[in-house]
Amino acid sequence: MRLALGVRYNGQAYQGWQSQLSGRTVQDKLEAALARFADRPISTLCAGRTDTGVHGLNQVVHFDTDIERTPFSWVRGTNRYLPPDIAVQWAHPVPDAFHCRASALARRYRYVLSQSPVRPSLDAGRVGWSMYPLDGDAMRAAAALLIGQHDFSSFRASACQARSPVKTLRRIAITQHDASPDGERCHWHFEFEADAFLHHMIRNLMGCLVRVGRGDARPEWIAEVLAARSRKVAAPTFSADGLYFVGPLYDAAWGLPPESTWQAEDAAYDGSP
Missing domain, CATH: 3.30.70.660 (Pseudouridine synthase I, catalytic domain, C-terminal subdomain)
Incomplete structure (x- = not known):
């Protein structure tokens, strides 16, 4: 099963999103929490890497897992092991064709x-x-x-x-x-x-x-x-x-929460200055 998560974080304490040897990144903290909840390693991909000190309101990640849990269990269970300045906001199963980065409009x-x-x-x-x-x-x-x-x-x-x-x-x-x-x-x-x-x-x-x-x-x-x-x-x-x-926007067909969905006002842009 492929699962998408929406993650919010205060970036002040971290060396950006992407995993580093120091372990002081948002991705490192998220994957450590997911591993503790799932009792096995989980590797994530994100919609947009953020630099040191940059905050995330709706970072979207996805990962594949064979563990069956309800979406809210992934939210609550992962947050139990996250530091106070990082929290999963939502979880949603998505088709295997979904890619948090490549599918973003x-x-x-x-x-x-x-x-x-x-x-x-x-x-x-x-x-x-x-x-x-x-x-x-x-x-x-x-x-x-x-x-x-x-x-x-x-x-x-x-x-x-x-x-x-x-x-x-x-x-x-x-x-x-x-x-x-x-x-x-x-x-x-x-x-x-x-x-x-x-x-x-x-x-x-x-x-x-x-x-x-x-x-x-x-x-x-x-x-x-x-x-x-x-x-x-x-x-x-x-x-x-x-x-x-603030986060990526996706086609509504993926069924993600409204804050991640491409709306009519976004589609109205015609490419002109």
Whole structure:
């Protein structure tokens, strides 16, 4: 039987998703918990690897097993052996043809940014930070120039292993929340959706959007960065602290929970900028 799981985690304490010799990764903790519950080794694949410090809201994994348990037993039994900052949210049997990575139609990320004269404290590690006020309209104008299918080499880490830098960025939504009366303090949410992302692509996009938001570059500059296809011309990579992997989207035919299902508003994208 092939089983899919939805996993949520706070990435602050971990060296990213992918298993390492240190054992201090989310995958290592999840597989150790699954092995204790199942009383045998279980190897997982994930929909999207996350880096050190990056959080997951609905990471989707799959694995094959001959153990018969109810879906909720997999949730409760696995969570019993997981640390407090990782929890399985749901479990669902899927056909053998399902692959958490290859079957995904799109992936979504959210970046949460605190705008404040003072650095984060209670939410340290869970939000990015700008000590300078940001211009939302300028950032939205810059973001609009990135929508569509492009070569995103300028936003690609040198260690990226993707076969092609060409990706289709379907959506960037930038919204302001919890603004103080004087306008100095607020939270910004940046929502990204694409068919796939390059290594550090979101954090490199964030560096450029924040530069525009601070007024250090005009919105049109981001189109120049995109056209250059060179990492050297873009802004520095932004902090991982406020980055969340919202999760992949799949065809509804797989029967996965709504938060993992491709909706009509997603399918409405026609590929135009």
